[in-house]
Amino acid sequence: MVAIIGGGVSGAGVAYHLARSMTDRSPAIIVFEPRRELGRGLAYDTTDPAHRINVPAARMSLLPDEPGDFLEWIARNGAVADDPEAHRPDGNLFPRRHVFGTYVASALTPLVQSGAVKHRRAVVTDVRRHGLLWEIFDGQGGQTIADFLVIATSHPSPSAPGALRALEGHPRFVADSTVAGALDVVRRDDRLLIVGNGLTAADIVASLARTGHRGPITSISRRGLRSRGHAPYPQDPFGEFEAPPAESATALLRSIRQTIAQANAAGLTWHCVIDQVRSHGHAIWRNLPIAERCRIVRHIRPFWDVHRFRIAPQVEDVLDRAIAESRMEVLAASVGQVEREKELIHVELRRRHAPPVRRHYDAVVVSTGPAHGGVLDSQSWLGSLRDHSYLRLDPTGLGIACTEFSEAIGADGRPDPTLLIAGPLARGTFGELMGLPQITEHAVFVATELAAKVRAANDHG
Numbered sequence: 032m033v034a035i036i037g038g039g040v041s042g043a044g045v046a047y048h049l050a051r052s053m054t055d056r057s058p059a060i061i062v063f064e065p066r067r068e069l070g071r072g073l074a075y076d077t078t079d080p081a082h083r084i085n086v087p088a089a090r091m092s093l094l095p096d097e098p099g100d101f102l103e104w105i106a107r108n109g110a111v112a113d114d115p116e117a118h119r120p121d122g123n124l125f126p127r128r129h130v131f132g133t134y135v136a137s138a139l140t141p142l143v144q145s146g147a148v149k150h151r152r153a154v155v156t157d158v159r160r161h162g163l164l165w166e167i168f169d170g171q172g173g174q175t176i177a178d179f180l181v182i183a184t185s186h187p188s189p190s191a192p193g194a195l196r197a198l199e200g201h202p203r204f205v206a207d208s209t210v211a212g213a214l215d216v217v218r219r220d221d222r223l224l225i226v227g228n229g230l231t232a233a234d235i236v237a238s239l240a241r242t243g244h245r246g247p248i249t250s251i252s253r254r255g256l257r258s259r260g261h262a263p264y265p266q267d268p269f270g271e272f273e274a275p276p277a278e279s280a281t282a283l284l285r286s287i288r289q290t291i292a293q294a295n296a297a298g299l300t301w302h303c304v305i306d307q308v309r310s311h312g313h314a315i316w317r318n319l320p321i322a323e324r325c326r327i328v329r330h331i332r333p334f335w336d337v338h339r340f341r342i343a344p345q346v347e348d349v350l351d352r353a354i355a356e357s358r359m360e361v362l363a364a365s366v367g368q369v370e371r372e373k374e375l376i377h378v379e380l381r382r383r384h385a386p387p388v389r390r391h392y393d394a395v396v397v398s399t400g401p402a403h404g405g406v407l408d409s410q411s412w413l414g415s416l417r418d419h420s421y422l423r424l425d426p427t428g429l430g431i432a433c434t435e436f437s438e439a440i441g442a443d444g445r446p447d448p449t450l451l452i453a454g455p456l457a458r459g460t461f462g463e464l465m466g467l468p469q470i471t472e473h474a475v476f477v478a479t480e481l482a483a484k485v486r487a488a489n490d491h492g
């Protein structure tokens with residue numbers, strides 16, 4: 032049996048491709064996912080109409096070899112018939128995010144109905160080694176024995192800056208905006224501070240605009256960077272980053288800057304260069320020593336994230352309008368001293384290149400991004416596997432340590448061929464596993480590795 036913990040796109044993708052690749056001798060496959068359907072996960076379970084995919088639909092597919100599969104599914108099912116804003120003037124399609132979740136769920140449904148994949152709607156509470164097997168306990172009282180275990184859970188929730196602990200219990204302090212209904216506490220005229228300025232912050236502004244919020248918004252991050260939009264016109268990836276690959280963070284940054292200058296001289300924008308870096312991401316990352324990977328995470332990653340993870344044009348329009356109307360400001364700042372005066376919130380903003388300022392807010396929302404380094408403390412069973420030396424944090428702090436075959440590396444430095452890491456939690460080894468195209472490619476890779484292992488076990492059984 033193959034057990035997969037986590038039924039978002041990563042886990043569902045592994046189950047889907049494993050079941051499809053082994054129709055002759057398919058193993059029993061069970062996916063632990065408490066949500067009603069497989070394939071949605073945290074990202075695509077939202078029903079907020081303001082939340083849209085941030086990659087054109089033409090580049091979103093569960094099938095890496097068939098990039099147009101999602102678009103074709105949309106056409107067959109009239110999935111955006113009630114959403115004229117999904118269509119952009121340049122011909123690209125940016126549907127609401129839940130539409131992609133429905134697409135993935137529809138692909139898994141026949142496999143679940145046929146029994147090829149079992150959906151266990153339960154939260155995993157503990158995982159133990161039982162000889163050569165894995166024993167999984169869940170919140171419904173279930174106990175499952177598996178030959179192979181795949182960890183495909185999502186990153187942990189954001190970690191609020193320590194200074195914001197003073198706001199615990201405040202009725203309009205939102206520590207995790209991804210929780211359904213979390214933003215309902217923000218009133219129409221509230222002065223709002225958003226701590227963090229990436230894709231989640233953009234979603235927050237778009238969601239509040241849809242429900243009529245008109246109060247002033249301050250969005251802060253340490254460098255004052257906001258997520259960028261998509262290219263103004265179609266461009267093929269530009270540049271060469273695989274041969275020879277950079278051997279240091281400095282060399283990589285220099286190469287990217289030089290290539291962007293060349294692209295600009297050719298009448299292109301930076302977008303096509305970043306797209307090429309992304310497509311060469313695994314080769315680039317694999318060639319870099321651990322120390323250089325850590326330098327990139329520490330110094331370059333914030334700049335990479337805002338260029339790589341672009342906001343949907345509909346969301347970009349909302350942000351641009353709010354800034355143009357002086358209802359929103361983006362500051363390079365961090366949170367200093369925080370005080371409560373009944374429900375009024377006093378915050379010292381420590382600006383990066385200016386003296387600190389004291390501002391007054393009615394609501395504060397945290398959107399600092401996943402707490403990557405805390406993943407092994409985010410769920411008790413992950414902590415237990417770490418405490419028993421089966422898992423360890425990747426040296427970059429981006430996820431769980433694993434090999435180039437996605438096999439988890441234990442405390443002794445040795446990989447476990449029966450314990451695999453799928454999706455963004457393998458990012459420390461594979462480099463670029465946050466964007467949807469890379470997630471589905473990695474799901475195929477892990478499914479292929481599993482199929483080989485299952486066949487080898489059957490042949491020796």
